Amino acid sequence: MYAPEFEYHRAATVAEAIQLLSSNEDAKLIAGGHSLLPLLKLRLARPSVLVDIGRISELKGITISDGTVRIGALTTHWEIASSHDLEHACGIMAEAAGGIGDTQVRNRGTIGGNVVHADPASDWPTVLTALGAKFNIQGAGGSTRTVEPGDFFVGPLTTTMGEQEVLTSIEAPTLGHHQRAEYAKMAHPASGFAVVGAAVVVTVEGDVCTAARIAVGGLVPVPVRMTSVETALVGKALNQENIAEAASHASNDLQGEILGDFFASAEYRKAMAEVEIRHALFHATEVSHH
Amino acid sequence: MEKIPIQVTVNGQSHQAEVEPRMLLVHFLREELGLTGTKIGCDTSQCGACVVMMNGATVKSCTCLAVQADGADIGTIEGLANGNDLHPIQEAFWDNHGLQCGYCTAGMIMTAVEMLERNPHPSADEVRAGLEGNICRCTGYQNIVKSILAAAEKIGG
Structure with missing residues (x-):
């Protein structure tokens, strides 16, 4: 598949890239090209000018x-x-x-x-x-x-x-001595993209969670912070029961649009968000869950 | 659209050309240089039939513009053998029947070259994981994995 026609310029510095973007209407940056080239082939993007920043x-x-x-x-x-x-x-x-x-x-x-x-x-x-x-x-x-x-x-x-x-x-x-972080995703079997992904960063002192930042993606238009789950986790011992209880609050934080397709419905993805949060927390804290 | 002059070294030989900005690296290799060992499969950077070496790292040449390869050192399947002496990975694919229809083979072998450079003694599981970007639609993976393990032994001793 050929991309639509475009003019090509290579920028040697960031300043030159910005200058090229300013002087060419409808210009786009290309770096590795692994997001843009597929879009060009599908005609989902049709920039008249590509500015290559790959060598800066x-x-x-x-x-x-x-x-x-x-x-x-x-x-x-x-x-x-x-x-x-x-x-x-x-x-x-x-x-x-x-x-x-x-x-x-x-x-x-x-x-x-x-x-x-x-x-x-x-x-x-x-x-x-x-x-x-x-x-x-x-x-x-x-x-x-x-x-x-x-x-x-x-x-x-x-x-x-x-x-x-x-x-x-x-x-x-950087993560401190008391911090644990983990990303767990349910990957699409063909593409590897996240059907649901959950990232957790928790601070653990003794075995008590003193701070938590949790986000999910894949099933939402933009990543969503799981503030209800975070609140439920802070102050608790990080054991199997408390992690499962906290993760069960995920649906409170998923009140906006949930994406779905023929591979995984919105309802299914929403259920899996809780599961992936749990997995990420189990792995981060090395709490056995088997 | 104005053509862009590029210089690319392919399998040790320098080439000068003028290409349309939208020309893909795989089309440049196949159509301009006649190096048709590299295949086009899915054309969406999924299947790995088009894998070539670019400046020492494998890339899917269907998802790289020829202009992005300006100045680069490219290696293709044609450059692996030394005359009639096959590269050890090619030989291992031959010995272990590591191909059925053969369409994915060039990409598989180029991926294996990098895999064994980065990890000279992979386990069977690591070989399978390393092939995640290469699809064999004959589903002949058993012998492909066997071939790469045999090549590792041959190269690493």
């Missing part, structure tokens, strides 16, 4: 310092999955990256491209929401802004990114 070295790499993980937008899922430093600092990110697509998709696909694509069935939005990540964005005239996931994702394939903006990096806090 300032957008690549993982740095960990002062309790913050900073990942350049062009860093591939493979680089994230295979980073030993990241495994120690924020293991849930390495783990989630290793479960995306397949080897070749991970070799080319980038975390920034994934996030700005905002596919409800992808894993990063859910994981980054639970982590309380921050998205660093650069715009015209060298302006920068930082946005949290809740103010970034608007709906399927829609974000608050401006047409002349570039996502430059993603930051997440």
Whole structure:
């Protein structure tokens, strides 16, 4: 399948990319191309100009310092999955990256491209929401802004990114000694995309949960924080009964639109959200559930 | 649409060409260079028939533009054998009957090359997991896994 025709420009710097976006109406950025090229082939996107940012070295790499993980937008899922430093600092990110697509998709696909694509069935939005990540964005005239996931994702394939903006990096806090995090997903058997995904970050002191951030994705247009589940968990011992009880509050937080299709109905996905939250909490806390 | 000049090294040989921006890498390899060992299967980055090596990492060449490969070092199935001497992975596929219709084979072997570079002594489960991006519609996975394990033994000693 050929994509529709487009003009091609390659940017050497972020500033040049923004300049190219500003001077070409209907231009789109391409990095690894693993979200955009399929859309082009299906004619779901028809930009007249593609600006290739795939070689901008300032957008690549993982740095960990002062309790913050900073990942350049062009860093591939493979680089994230295979980073030993990241495994120690924020293991849930390495783990989630290793479960995306397949080897070749991970070799080319980038975390920034994934996030700005905002596919409800992808894993990063859910994981980054639970982590309380921050998205660093650069715009015209060298302006920068930082946005949290809740103010970034608007709906399927829609974000608050401006047409002349570039996502430059993603930051997440490193996990402390008392923190445990896990991402559990029910993957579509063919595509590997999340039918339902649940990400949990819990702080455990003694065996009591003192803080929790939980998000689900896959079944909702944008990731949803499970505040009822979080509230039910905090102050409780992390045992099988309390985890199951807390997870049973999931439906309170899923009052908005639930996605469904011929593979998995909305009703089924809603039921599975509770199951995946439970799985993530069991794995995070190593509470036996068999 | 204005064509873009590119330079790509394929199996050690440098090529200059002018391509339409929308030309896919797989079309460049097959139609411009005549290297038809790389196949097009699903054309949606699912099946892995089009897997080639790009700068040392496998990519699905149906989901990469030729212009994105400008300056890159590409390896295809045609570049593996040394004259009449098959690459150890090719030989292992031959010895273990690691193919039925053969359509997925080039992609399987290119994936196996990277798999064994990253993990020279994989378990059978790791080989299966490593093949998640390659589909064999003959469902001949048993012998494909066997071939890759045999190749690992041969290469790793």
